[in-house]
Amino acid sequence: MRIHEPPAGKAFWSYLNDDFTVRVRIPGGVWRDLYEYDVKVDLDRPQDASMVFFDIAGPVEVAVKKNNGDVRRVQVRPDSAGVRAKLVGNTAYFRLEKPTNISVEFDGDRLHNLHLFANAPEPELPPPGPGVVYFGPGVHPLPEGQKTFRIPSNTIVVLAGGALVQGNIEIRDAENVRIVGHGIIDHPQEGITIANSRNVTVDGPIVLxxxxxxxxxxxxxxxxxxxxxxxxxxxxxxxxxxxxxxxxxxxxxxxxxxxxxxxxxxxxxxxxxxxxxxxxxxxxxxxxxxxxxxxxxxxxxxxxxxxxxxxxxxxxxxxxxxxxxxxxxxxxxxxxxxxxxxxxxxxxxxxxxxxxxxxxxxxxxxxxxxxxxxxxxxxxxxxxxxxxxxxxxxxxxxxxxxxxxxxxxxxxxxxxxxxxxxxxxxxxxxxxxxxxxxx
The missing domain is CATH 2.160.20.10 (Single-stranded right-handed beta-helix, Pectin lyase-like)
Structure with missing residues (x-):
C-alpha cells in the first residue's frame, strides 16, 4: 500500500475538506490517515464533496468517519463494486479486495459524499531526463507568460502521486506521448488537450x-x-x-x-x-x-x-x-x-x-x-x-x-x-x- 504526499505549507489547508476522517490499513495492521481533498460537484448549486486516493496491491481495510452530525445509514456505490460497509457510530468500516473507485454516502447525501480511489500501484516511473517531463510531489504553476504545458512528440509526462499541476497539458501536432502517474491536474482552464495527434496514452491522473x-x-x-x-x-x-x-x-x-x-x-x-x-x-x-x-x-x-x-x-x-x-x-x-x-x-x-x-x-x-x-x-x-x-x-x-x-x-x-x-x-x-x- 502506498499513500501519496499531501499538499505542503499553506496549500495543505486550502485543499482540505474535513467533513470526513479517512484511515486505511493492511488487514490487521496499523491504521494510516489519508488526506481528504475538497472537490466541487454539481453546477446546479456547486457543493463541497471530498476525495481521497491511494495505491494498493492487495486487500485493505478502510474506516470513514463522518465528522459532523448524526448518521443513520451508509451506502457504497456502485453496487457492482461489491463493497458492503458496517456502520459503528459515525464510522463506516469496509474492506477492499482490489483496486476500485467508489462513492461513500451517508444518509443518502450525494452532494457532500466521499469519493475514494484505490489505484493499482503506479508503474515504475522514469526519472527526469531526455524525453521525460517530470512533475514530482508539490505544486507546479505555469511558468510566467506560458498558457499551457506544451508537450512534444516522443515524450513521457510523469505526474507523480502528490503532484499538483496547475495548468492545461497540451499535446498538439504530436505523436507517441504518454501521460502517466497518480498526480492531480489542478483547477486548469482545460485539463488535457489532444489535437491533431497520434498514439497518445493517458494513464492514472486526476483532473480537479x-x-x-x-x-x-x-x-x-x-x-x-x-x-x-x-x-x-x-x-x-x-x-x-x-x-x-x-x-x-x-x-x-x-x-x-x-x-x-x-x-x-x-x-x-x-x-x-x-x-x-x-x-x-x-x-x-x-x-x-x-x-x-x-x-x-x-x-x-x-x-x-x-x-x-x-x-x-x-x-x-x-x-x-x-x-x-x-x-x-x-x-x-x-x-x-x-x-x-x-x-x-x-x-x-x-x-x-x-x-x-x-x-x-x-x-x-x-x-x-x-x-x-x-x-x-x-x-x-x-x-x-x-x-x-x-x-x-x-x-x-x-x-x-x-x-x-x-x-x-x-x-x-x-x-x-x-x-x-x-x-x-x-x-x-x-x-x-x-x-x-x-x-
Missing amino acids: NPNHYTLLCGQSAGVTIRNLKSFSAASWSDGLDFMSCSDVRVDGVFMRNSDDTIAIYGGRWDYKGDARHYRIANSILWADVAHPINIGLHGTPDAAEVLEDIEFRNIDILGHDEDDRDYQGAMAITDGDNNLVRDVRFEDIRIDDIQEGMLFNFRAVFNAKYSHAPGRGIENITLRNVHFKGGDINRPVIAGHSEDRRVRGVRIENVTVGGKRIRRSDIDVGPFVDDLVVR
Whole structure:
C-alpha cells in the first residue's frame, strides 16, 4: 500500500475538506490517515464533496468517519463494486479486495459524499531526463507568460502521486506521448488537450475542477485513456469530448461532471472528419448535468461525416440529472449536422439513479441552438443487458427526423426498469423509425 504526499505549507489547508476522517490499513495492521481533498460537484448549486486516493496491491481495510452530525445509514456505490460497509457510530468500516473507485454516502447525501480511489500501484516511473517531463510531489504553476504545458512528440509526462499541476497539458501536432502517474491536474482552464495527434496514452491522473473540458480530443487517432478521474462543476465542463477522433480506448475511468461525461462527435471548430472504432469499458459515469453518454450532435458544416463502430460495455452510471428534455438520456444519440451514426452497442450497463431525465434518447434532430443541419440518420443500435434500478422518470424516446433521415435497426434486449423488462409500449416511438425490436 502506498499513500501519496499531501499538499505542503499553506496549500495543505486550502485543499482540505474535513467533513470526513479517512484511515486505511493492511488487514490487521496499523491504521494510516489519508488526506481528504475538497472537490466541487454539481453546477446546479456547486457543493463541497471530498476525495481521497491511494495505491494498493492487495486487500485493505478502510474506516470513514463522518465528522459532523448524526448518521443513520451508509451506502457504497456502485453496487457492482461489491463493497458492503458496517456502520459503528459515525464510522463506516469496509474492506477492499482490489483496486476500485467508489462513492461513500451517508444518509443518502450525494452532494457532500466521499469519493475514494484505490489505484493499482503506479508503474515504475522514469526519472527526469531526455524525453521525460517530470512533475514530482508539490505544486507546479505555469511558468510566467506560458498558457499551457506544451508537450512534444516522443515524450513521457510523469505526474507523480502528490503532484499538483496547475495548468492545461497540451499535446498538439504530436505523436507517441504518454501521460502517466497518480498526480492531480489542478483547477486548469482545460485539463488535457489532444489535437491533431497520434498514439497518445493517458494513464492514472486526476483532473480537479477544470473550468472547461477534462479532456478534449480533436482530430486524433490511437488514443488510450485509462484510470482517469475527474470532477467538474462549471458551465460546459464536459468530461471526455472527442471530435473527429478514431481508434479510441477508454478503460476504468471515473467521471463526475457538470455536462456530458463522455461525448463523441464528428467535426467541430477546427477539427474535421469521421469518428470510428471506440471501445469504452469498465467505467463509472456521473452526470450532475446533461448526459452520461452523448453521441452525434456536432459535425462539420456542409460535410457528411460518419460516426460508427462505438461500444460501451460494463459501465456504471451513478447519476443523470437534466431539466431540458432535449438534453435528457442516460444514453443519448442526438444525431445532427448531417452525421450518420451507425453500429453502436450499449451492453452490460447499470444505471443507479436518474434524478431527472430518461433511460435513452435516440433521435435524428435539428437542434436550433447548435445544428447546421439535421442528422442523416441512425442505424444498427443495440442495447443489451441494461438495467435501471427504477424511479419516476420520463419515457425513453426513439424518433427519426424525416423520410430520408430515419432511425433503423434498433435492438433492445433484456433492458429492465425496476427488475421488469421494458416493452415497446414503454417507449415513445416517433415517426420515421424502422425495424425496432424489443425483447
